[in-house]
Amino acid sequence: MNAVEMIGITKRFPGIVANDNIHLTVKKGEIHALLGENGAGKSTLMNILFGLYQPDEGEIRIHEKKVTITGPTMANKLGIGMVHQHFMLVQPFTVTENIILGDERTSSGFIDYKKAEQEIQKLSDQYGLKVNPRAKIADISVGMQQRVEILKTLYRGAEIIIFDEPTAVLTPQEIDELMAIMRNLVKEGKTIIFITHKLKEIMSVCDRVTIIRRGKVIDTVNVADTNENQLAALMVGREVSFEVIKEEAKPTRTVLEVKNLVVEDQRGVPVVNGLDLEVRAGEIVGIAGVDGNGQSELIEAITGLMPIKQGKISLNGKNVAHLKADKGTRARRITEAGVGHIPEDRHKRGLVLDFGINENMVLQNYYQSPFSKGWTIQYDEVNKYANRLIEEFDVRTPSHETLARSLSGGNQQKAIIAREIDRNPDLLIAAQPTRGLDVGAIEFIHRRIVEHRDKGKAVLLVSFELDEILKLSDRIAVIYEGKIIGWVDPKTTTEEELGLLMAGRAKKEGQ
Template sequence: MLNVVEMIGITKRFPGIVANDNINLAIKKGEIHALLGENGAGKSTLMNVLFGLYQPEEGEIRINEKKVMITGPTMANELGIGMVHQHFMLVQPFTVTENIILGDERSKGGILDIKQAEKEIQKLSDQYGLKVDPSAKISDISVGMQQRVEILKTLYRGAETLIFDEPTAVLTPQEIDELISIMKNLVKEGKTIIFITHKLKEIMRTCDRVTVIRRGKVIDTVDVAGNDENTLASLMVGRKVSFSIDKEDAETGETILDIQNLVMEKGNGVKVINGLNMEVKAGEIVGLAGVDGNGQSELIEAITGLQSIKSGHIKLNKQDIANQRPRKITESGVGHIPEDRQKRGLVLDFTVSENMVLQTYYQPPFTKGMSIQFNEIDQFAKRLIEEYDVRTPSIDTPIRALSGGNQQKAIIAREVDREPTLLIAAQPTRGLDVGAIEFIHRKLVEQRDNGKAVLLVSLELDEILKLSDRIAVIYEGVIVGWVDPQNATEEELGLLMAGSALEKEAN
């Protein structure tokens, strides 16, 4: 069968690290080929080379068995290669349509016809089940919606080989099912897909073959048929991985977080949180389950002081923290692992070391009098990097240069190390490999066992079921039910998430 893509002897170096070390990769026409590896293994770097964003120091690329030099994304598009990036390549003030056509503007009589472009995008949106409003601004739509825009941007250009870099990381389970269906339909139409994912279940459901990369080198390429998740996980991390979570029954203490009759509104007066009540006690993990866009993000931002509330109470250790400044809330004992690590969790142009003290740089031992103690900060950062296995060339590397998973581990290290009374973990394992997920899950359970209150917000229902001691289901800004994770199934949770409890009450 024809190899539509061949990468031969690809080597890509950055200061202090060899990201790709003499990699060989062959992609057959009409297959869904997975790239699997730990965070920082070099998967995204390799695909950025194929898409022309990076130039390799060594090696060659062949497209349809012809040697090519891909000098940039425009040339990659001309060769029939499209890429859906893990970290969105979108211009926030632009509309959906303006982002999708950017670089591929089609004019009529020298005039850009936005209305026609909107019609074409709406048609694509309907065809592939990716619901978007072509006229909406990127800055006004959810993370999940932005992911759909990235996918549509690639489809709009008619790529023959599509690279999907962690495309399901921000999608709900229902949206993941839809995307997998879309990918299979694309292959039926003659497209070829390279699929980067950490989710072994998705590989088993979706892919034909998988290439495993570890620390910049190819370990093996195997057929998915005839292998299982345990085999792939062991190939990826070089050891046996446990998929179960060992934890004792929760020993709960006093109520740490108490939310009463919370109401929040958008600027147009529409209620996004409508009389919400919930509590989280010391020594327990409360999982918040819901379809994306039902008020989870607004609830977290209210607790952390990033959004104001209209009415109600948010009490931390019996003290009302509603509408207080974020720093005061942080100092009161709230840790926050945000759902969007790049927007809310990091200053991308700061170094790894500087990002480790964003919450505490003004406190001893990092500040003495009017002077910042950089040596103390560096020693602190080195300790966290080692303890949490944050893979970085150095503490002085800008954190934007790290893989998404290592950026996430840096945030978790910073927030957990402060030993907050309440830890809010929003999508804490988004974009992490199975080894890192195992580690983060242990850290969250440790926090619980140390008497901390943990509020876990995740779109991964198996994560909610595994980690939670109690599950609160949110729908349209209201808690519609509490579920015992030991007796619940994903199907039952899904019904509640779709508002079935409210429907029963209405009947």
């Protein structure tokens, strides 16, 4: 039996056909992947299935009955739930309060929180989600927040669950746990549609995969009958290299030097604790570590976004640890000193979502010539610059004036990378640079990072993707509990050695 049939679905936006006569069939009880490049139309199609958009043409059948899905409430009534890429949770609320929000069940005119907690605990146990119903969202990890989103759909009776790029913000361990949860859901009779561009995950957990390219279905194949190379070629329309081609590094002078750095969190607890680090011109230094060991705070300290308790941060020989913000913020002073920053959270740190792509492209230098004259922004120059970067970095957008929030996550990421690399900084800090990107875009971004190194620039790479760290880095520093506890050579190390170091086993002398 078919759980979902989408027949001849077409959806147009100004300047773009997002879905072009798409046919999709999902069988009951399967995990069906939707694979495509950034901006291919995957999320748009699923937003139509969930009722967030209305199709311009086509029809939808749920369990072989024709339906009209007017909104998410109607989708919920039809047994369709959606776990969004960017979670829709209220941070100060508890898990239970978030799950029942909009579906509050009352007893004698009052919300029965105890009964709701019991039901949520039962669902959590049934599907192996291990969520505490009383925990506050602000106090739990990103991976746990995603489980809350899954529980929201189950609480509302979802039989068909859409996962929109669910692993984009998860650590490798959380990804493995999510794959196990998805298998449990299917065992319990659920049907899953999995929007992704991560080929390993498709091969690991999916039954069938439909490939979409520029709004059109290219093919639907059984996962057992294909491989990663074939899927990559179908997705981007050409052969894709999974290797990073680069010559031996030729490092020269020290660009970044960090000595005995201590950074405290809001409670006064050291999260970076006596850290030493050096990055030279002409090399890529990768930082490997389990999430939460001080990576984010290290980056924010270097870029001026977080205060420093003690220690030294030198850029090109100048200590910038305590720069006075007499002209603009300390972060701006550090940017002007030659630092580019691809942040790990593109929404919080990378973009102003309600600005156009053109305005976002000049966030770091809008006040400089040729983008500014006196107090006036020169929009002709801004637009010319933005259009060049949009074309060069293949940012899929209807216009340079399109709001950043309207772009797919991958195209938002490409816009940030374009802005930071084009500024040609002496030190490029790349935190999770390919998060949310498809294999074709990853190949392109890796090449641009290597080219930046080969210009004699320094690159500090922070990534939870061990493949990325091993392929791109010239040297790898392992961070644990706020300190660098070991250095390894990517040409000779193994994932096992890295894993042991990341778990806190210090590297012995001579090894």
